[in-house]
Amino acid sequence: MTSEMLGESFSWFIPGLIFIVFLYGHIKGVRIFEVFIEGAQEGFIMAVKLIPYLIGIYISVGIFRESGAVDILVKLLSPILKVIKAPTDALLLSIIRSLSGPAALSMTMEIFDTHGPDSFIGRLASTMLGSSDTTFYIIAVYFGSVGIRKTRYSVLLGLLADFASFVASVYIVRKVFL
């Protein structure tokens, strides 16, 4: 399958999903409009309840990112880079990736502009961006939405997965493209 064909079938996914849900609900005699509004109302309340959590996470991540603390962290971690033969920019991207989605996206675009998307670092950045997620944001939002304050070992698990994705990306991009 080419990527265009994939893209084509993707544009059908969401309309198809909504169609099936509504059709099935209609057949089963659900009062669709009322039920939809009920759910949307719940969604509204949930989204509003999230605002304080979002403010908290955005402020702490914002201060941490803008202050240059990330660069200090990268310097401290640079011995690991030598072991797995990864460029510094890649580690920087990996850290930013767990903190902020938009920031990681703009850093990747900046790497594309400077080195090109088909360079080693461009491919590495692509692979890393595609294989990890904004760990801190997800944890804060998901737990925040139900009012959980003690997140136990969730952050540790998220960071372990992020680290695995970083190491695996470096390994596979070196193997496939070098």
Place this chain on the structure above:
Amino acid sequence: MNHIFSFFVLGGIIAAAINGKIDVVTTAAMTAAGSAVQRAIALIGIVGLWMGIARVAEKSGLIDKLSHLIAPLFSWLFPSIPKNHPALGCILMNLSANILGFGNAATPFGLKAMQELQKLNNDPDTASEAMCTFLAINTSSVTLIPTTLIALRASAGSKNPSEIVGTVLFATTCSTITAIISDMIIRNLYRRRKYN
């Protein structure tokens, strides 16, 4: 989360002081507070839309049906969720949206899943084991087709924008496996510590 929060804020302020740009802290905090609310406002519409659809799917019994379908795999991953519980259906919807690269649709289903998991939680202040497993899989990002990424590479002038699909699949599989295995190990360590 408390330690992380203070680590980011305190570490950030100290780093800014060392780097001689302490004024950045004020601007960063103000800007971030503003964009957090903007983000939340944008989220209201999307969450409202998908929660509405999810509610229709739930009332019609579609989510129960889905939960039934994937019960075997999920009872292995989430031993603490009863069979055929609606939480499983929501988790499935969230993971499918993630796999296909629809981040916007994934979040509302994920939030719905958290709600269902919270109903099963004995201590509403503390994350349950099932929640930790769910978030571990979620943050490790199971992506099959990185839709946004391919578009981004194409717009940057890549000769073969989708050439990274294979490497992404490899890396994401590694991180998801790591997340699942370490979840099982750490969960047992936590249980032992609780009983001793």
